[in-house]
Amino acid sequence: MLGLRFSRLVHAAIASGALVLAACPDGGKGDTDTDTATATGTATDGPTTDDPTGPPIDPTPLPPDPTNPLPPPDPPPPADVPPALLGVKLRDPSTLQLSFTEPLAPVDTVNPKRFRLSMAQAYMGNYGGQPSTTLIDLRYYNLEQVCPPDPPAPCYYEPPYNYYYCYYEPFCYYQSTGELVATDVAPLDGDPTSLLISLSAPIQPFLCSTLDAFEDNPNFQMVLHLHYAAGGLSALQDLTGLAVPSLGDAWVKYDGNFYSYQGGAFSTLNPFLPIPCDLFDVPDVPDVPPDIPESDL
C-alpha cells in the first residue's frame, strides 16, 4: 500500500538522521553535529566480562564407566494386577500418547469414544465453602487464531486520518476449533506399553496458556486431563485379559459440557495425571473470554 510504504521510508529516514522533524538553522535541539566527538577512546579498554582466572570448567565430562552393571529392570507386575495408566502426554498437537504399566492387547477394536478430555478446574476451598471440581469441555478453551487473508480495504489517506479507523494492520481474532474428541486409537510402534489417540482438532496454544491462568493462585488449579470409561467389550486390556480401570468415566458418559461435583479437588481423577501442555512457547492469554453460551451455564 502506497501510504504505508512511504510511511516506513519516512520513519527510516528520520531514524537515520537524513530527515529532521524541525528545521533548526541555528543549531537548536536537533543539531547533532557534535555527536561524533564522544566516540573516542573506548575501543582499547579491554573486555569486562568473565574473570579468566576463575575455576576451569571441563567441557567434556567423562562418560559413565561401561564396566558398571546396568540397574536391574523393573520387575513385571503380578499377573492378577490390572494394567494402570502411568501418564499421558501430547506427542503433537493432534495426538496423545498414553503409557501403561505393562503391554496392552491389540487396540484395533477399542472405541475412541471411551476417551474424553476435560479442562478440570478445582477449587481448594480456602475461601470458605467446600472444595469442588468443575469439568469443562475443551471447545470453550481450544481457540485458534484466525487471520483473514483479505483484511478490510486499507485507508491511509482517507480522512479522518485515524490509525484505528483504517484497520490497515492485519486483523486477527480467536475462535473455537469446535468439538474436540478422540477419533482413533492406535498402538505405538516399538512400544507395546503405549498407545496413541488421535484428536479431531489440534490443541491450540490458547488452551495451554489458559492452564497457567491460576498458577499464582493457590486456591484454584486447572489441568488438562484425560478420562476413560471401561466396561463391556473391546475395552483396553493387557495380554492376560485384565481391563484397564475407568478414570473419571462419568465425564465420558455425560453429554453436557460442564460437570461439577463437591469433594476433594480432582477426587474422581485417580490416578491424577495432568497432561503437560509443553508443545508451545505459550503466549500470554489474550483478553478474549471464552465464548460460553448462556444455555450452557
Next chain:
Amino acid sequence: MHPALHPGSPPPADDEDVEFLLRAVPELAFFPELADCVGTGGYDGPWPPGREAFAGRDLADLRDRALRGLEALADRAERERSGGLAFIVRTLTYFLVGPAALPAVEHPLLVALLLRGAARTHEGADTALEIARAMDRWG
C-alpha cells in the same frame, strides 16, 4: 484543510505527528503552487486508476514541475511559519530528487497529482477526499 497545513502549525514532535502529517498529501495536491503539475488527461479508463495505468510512462516533466511547486510551498511555509507544511514539503522533496528519489508511481505527491489529472474526466472525482480514496486503492 488538513490541520497540520494551517499557518502557524508546529512541526511534528514525534512519530504520531509524522504519521498525521503524511496523510495530508492529498490536500497538499490542491495547493495553488502545484496547479501547474496537474495534467490534462492521458487517462480515460474507469475511476480510480491504479498504478499500472501509469507504468512505463516518462514522468520526468511531472517530477520537475512538482519540484518547482514544492520550492514555492517551502516559501509559503516559511512565510506562514507553518512547521507542519515545512516538514511535509521537506520530506516530499527528499524523496523526489537525489539519491533517495522514488519512482514516480511510488511518490505520494506525484501519485496524487497523476490522480488529479485523471480525475478531470470523471465528474466529482477531483476532490481531496476522492483523491485520498484513490491513493488508498493505488496498490
